Every structure is written in C-alpha cells, then in structure tokens.
Amino acid sequence: MPDVIITNGTIVSATGRVAGDVVIDDEKIAAVLAPGVADTVGLVADRTIDATGKYVIPGGVDVHTHMELPFGGTNASDTFETGTTAAAWGGVTTIVDFAVQRAGENVQDGLGEWHAKADGNCAIDYGFHQIIGGVDEDSLKAMTYLVDNEGITSFKLFMAYPGVFYSDDGQILRALQNAGESGAVLMMHAENGIAIDVLIAQALARGETDPKFHAFTRPADLEGEATNRAIQLAKVAGNVPLYVVHMSASEALEEVAEARHRGQNVFAETCPQYLYLSIEDQLAQPGFEGAKWVCSTPLRSKHEHHQRDLWKGLRMNELAVVSTDHCPFCMKEQKELGLGDFSKIPNGIGGVEHRVELLYQGVVNGELSLERWVEVCCTTPARMFGLGAKGSIAPGKDADVVVWDPNGHTSIGVDKKHHMNIDHSAYEGFEIDGKVDTVLSRGTVVVENDTFVGRKGHGRYVKRGLSEYLL
Numbered sequence: 001m002p003d004v005i006i007t008n009g010t011i012v013s014a015t016g017r018v019a020g021d022v023v024i025d026d027e028k029i030a031a032v033l034a035p036g037v038a039d040t041v042g043l044v045a046d047r048t049i050d051a052t053g054k055y056v057i058p059g060g061v062d063v064h065t066h067m068e069l070p071f072g073g074t075n076a077s078d079t080f081e082t083g084t085t086a087a088a089w090g091g092v093t094t095i096v097d098f099a100v101q102r103a104g105e106n107v108q109d110g111l112g113e114w115h116a117k118a119d120g121n122c123a124i125d126y127g128f129h130q131i132i133g134g135v136d137e138d139s140l141k142a143m144t145y146l147v148d149n150e151g152i153t154s155f156k157l158f159m160a161y162p163g164v165f166y167s168d169d170g171q172i173l174r175a176l177q178n179a180g181e182s183g184a185v186l187m188m189h190a191e192n193g194i195a196i197d198v199l200i201a202q203a204l205a206r207g208e209t210d211p212k213f214h215a216f217t218r219p220a221d222l223e224g225e226a227t228n229r230a231i232q233l234a235k236v237a238g239n240v241p242l243y244v245v246h247m248s249a250s251e252a253l254e255e256v257a258e259a260r261h262r263g264q265n266v267f268a269e270t271c272p273q274y275l276y277l278s279i280e281d282q283l284a285q286p287g288f289e290g291a292k293w294v295c296s297t298p299l300r301s302k303h304e305h306h307q308r309d310l311w312k313g314l315r316m317n318e319l320a321v322v323s324t325d326h327c328p329f330c331m332k333e334q335k336e337l338g339l340g341d342f343s344k345i346p347n348g349i350g351g352v353e354h355r356v357e358l359l360y361q362g363v364v365n366g367e368l369s370l371e372r373w374v375e376v377c378c379t380t381p382a383r384m385f386g387l388g389a390k391g392s393i394a395p396g397k398d399a400d401v402v403v404w405d406p407n408g409h410t411s412i413g414v415d416k417k418h419h420m421n422i423d424h425s426a427y428e429g430f431e432i433d434g435k436v437d438t439v440l441s442r443g444t445v446v447v448e449n450d451t452f453v454g455r456k457g458h459g460r461y462v463k464r465g466l467s468e469y470l471l
C-alpha cells in the first residue's frame with residue numbers, strides 16, 4: 001500500500017497543468033494517475049490528502065541562502081534549524097546554502113564547518129555551493145575535488161567586497177578555466193567593488209551616513225559593468241557556464257540578455273526584493289528604518305524601470321531563477337552596528353519563507369503564468385544546480401510536494417505569518433492571494449493546518465550532480 005495519495009488536485013508543472021492524483025511511496029513519487037484511475041484499480045494509501053480546488057506543485061527550491069553566515073561583524077540570524085523550518089512554512093523543500101572559504105583558508109575546512117552547522121539540524125533537504133574567497137593553487141585544486149567527491153558543482157566568486165571575498169580579474173579567469181574543466185558552474189556576485197569602495201569613502205566624507213546611501217554608492221552602472229566583465233571572462237575561458245546571482249539592475253540584465261542572444265552559456269537569477277521593493281518605498285525610509293533593506297546588490301529606484309524589466313526578464317527567460325539571497329540580520333544589535341555609518345550595516349534581507357508566496361502574487365498580478373511560477377521557483381533551480389531528484393512531480397523523483405490553495409490568503413508580517421528568526425519583516429504588510437496549504441518533504445508531511453509538523457534532522461544533505469544546462 002502506498003504511503004500517501006494526493007487526490008483531486010490540479011498538478012502544475014513547468015510545462016502545463018493537468019487534473020490527477022499523485023501517489024507517493026517510500027519517499028518517492030511512485031505514479032501520477034489520471035483522475036478516477038486510483039478508484040478503478042482500487043488503490044488505497046495509508047493517507048489521502050484531498051487537494052480539491054488546489055494546485056499541486058513541486059516543493060520550492062531556493063538555491064541562494066546564507067544560514068548563520070558570519071558577515072559584517074555578526075552572524076546571519078537564522079540557524080539551519082530556524083531557517084529551514086521557515087523555508088518549509090513557505091513551501092520550500094530544498095535549499096542550497098553557501099559554504100565559505102576566505103583568502104588563506106582551506107576550502108575543505110570551510111566546507112567541514114558548514115556541514116557541522118547543518119548536520120542534524122535541517123527540517124528540509126539541503127545542498128551547498130562553495131564560496132571561494134581566495135583563488136590560489138590550493139583552492140583551485142579543491143574546486144575540482146569538491147566536484148568529483150563532495151557533490152558541490154558550483155562556486156561563488158565576488159567582484160565586490162575588496163578585502164573580504166573579492167577576486168580580481170586574473171583570479172576570476174583562473175577559477176572559470178578550472179570550472180570549465182570540471183563541469184562546474186561559476187556563480188558571480190557582479191558589482192565593481194573597487195569603484196564602490198571609492199564612492200563609499202567619498203559619501204562618508206560628505207557626511208552621508210543614512211542607509212539610503214548604501215544604494216547610491218552601488219550604482220546600477222557598476223552592476224552592469226561587472227556583469228559585462230564577468231561575461232567576457234567566461235567567454236575567454238571557453239564559454240564556461242556563468243550564473244549571475246541576485247540581479248537587481250536593468251543594466252546587468254541587458255548584458256545577460258545580449259550574451260544569451262549571442263549564444264553564450266550565461267544565466268541569471270533575481271530575488272523577490274528586487275521585484276517588489278525600492279529605494280523610495282523601503283531603503284529611504286526616515287531615520288535608521290531603511291537599514292532593514294540594506295542588501296547587496298542594493299534595492300533600486302522605482303522610477304528607473306528595474307522592476308518592470310526584471311519581471312519581463314523572468315518571462316523572457318533572460319532570468320532563469322528566483323532565489324532569495326536569504327541573509328537575515330535583526331535590527332537590534334545587528335543592523336544597529338551601522339548606526340551613523342551605512343557601510344557598517346550588515347548586508348542582507350530575510351526572505352526564504354516568502355519567495356513562493358511573493359512570486360505567486362506575480363501570477364495573480366499578471367506578471368507570470370502559473371507554469372512559469374513553478375519553473376522559476378522549483379524546476380529550473382533544481383536542474384541548474386544538479387538536483388536531479390528535485391523540482392518536478394514525476395515518477396522516481398523525491399516526493400517533495402506543495403499543495404497550494406489559490407483561494408486562501410496570506411498576510412505577511414511579524415505578528416502575522418513570520419517564522420524566520422528575525423525581529424522585522426522586509427515584506428511587512430504584503431498580502432498574498434493564495435496560501436501554502438500542505439508541504440511534504442520526501443513524502444513526510446511537514447506543514448499542514450497552519451502547523452509545522454516536521455522536525456529538525458529530517459532534512460538530508462544532497463550531493464549534487466552537474467548542471468543540466470551544460471553545453
């Protein structure tokens with residue numbers, strides 16, 4: 001007898017929607033049946049979930065999170081336990097977090113540290129990318145080792161944050177060449193950090209210390225310039241797959257669109273904060289309030305059409321994925337480190353709980369189709385980063401499934417729906433015309449009836465394969 005059958009729902013995939021029943025056994029999807037077939041053959045499961053009037057979609061895959069990241073003199077406030085629990089509340093069943101190596105440190109030590117933080121603490125499955133903060137002979141060798149042995153097939157480099165994670169162009173080229181040889185994807189934080197540091201110093205010298213100056217000193221042109229440079233370096237390295245993270249500027253999007261049009265293997269993601277939030281409405285709020293929305297890349301002006309262009313980019317597949325860059329810091333004692341100096345505000349926004357919800361609102365608002373919602377939140381992130389068992393509802397895949405109620409409603413806010421370990425919500429007051437109803441992780445129900453019924457330790461480390469988007 002199968003473990004679970006989800007009946008009477010509309011199964012939505014990246015390519016269409018059908019009425020049907022999802023049969024789950026031994027953590028996997030055993031079958032997808034046409035309506036009535038289960039009755040005809042007398043199929044009964046241990047548990048039946050009635051999804052009448054609801055959508056049945058693959059569990060969300062968030063490929064950009066930073067649980068417990070040490071950054072800006074403090075640590076991101078979600079642990080792997082609190083962060084993955086909040087993710088489950090938001091219909092996410094897999095995250096890919098970033099293990100960290102800094103210049104002079106051993107890559108495997110950094111990875112070991114991340115395993116120690118996550119092991120036994122996650123409510124949902126998880127994988128790791130590896131940040132390479134110091135490209136040298138040792139870290140280049142380690143990259144190959146991680147691809148071959150550790151299930152880590154993507155590496156993030158930074159063109160920003162000189163003295164912290166920054167790589168120069170020569171280092172980037174070498175890492176790209178290495179990634180090309182091993183089949184890895186190179187992920188890039190594309191902002192010109194050297195120029196940004198000059199602008200920051202000049203702003204502070206003028207007494208411009210409020211949070212909004214974070215955005216003014218990280219102009220869209222410097223995101224566009226760095227994106228272009230990364231694209232050229234990837235081309236010179238032999239059309240190595242490049243994935244530009246947390247894109248916020250039209251200027252950067254244009255570079256990616258052009259490169260893709262030329263046939264280059266370049267991809268990009270954006271995040272809900274860049275689709276919905278702006279300098280004017282959030283970052284420039286009076287006093288220190290705007291610190292809540294200090295993140296990099298920064299929020300952009302709502303008068304410059306970035307949001308419109310990013311939504312269009314999602315529809316056109318110039319942007320392939322929506323992730324969150326979940327990197328939460330509380331106002332109290334964390335963001336407050338930057339009182340009187342915006343450059344000391346820890347960079348990051350918490351959002352892992354709300355990505356699927358916020359992007360569904362994009363469907364309601366006519367920005368995306370239902371299928372594209374599933375594609376950018378679930379299917380493409382899994383395929384992009386070698387999570388072969390995730391991101392689709394099909395026989396043999398992991399039974400990571402979300403029942404979504406289009407007639408439900410979600411009010412986001414600290415006193416409303418909010419399970420992340422952070423003392424404010426970047427999306428306070430947002431209303432969503434839909435709701436996470438039930439969430440299953442490998443066949444186990446982890447959220448139902450507005451209750452988290454999962455447990456820490458259920459989530460397993462997933463060794464990832466190579467990207468399905470390699471040429």
Ligand code: DUC
Nearest residue numbers: 295296297327347348
């Ligand atoms: N951007 C953020 O906002 N936080 C952490 C690191 C990053 O690149």
Ligand code: ZN
Nearest residue numbers: 189245246296
């Ligand atoms: Zn980044």
Ligand code: ZN
Nearest residue numbers: 064066325327
């Ligand atoms: Zn990040």
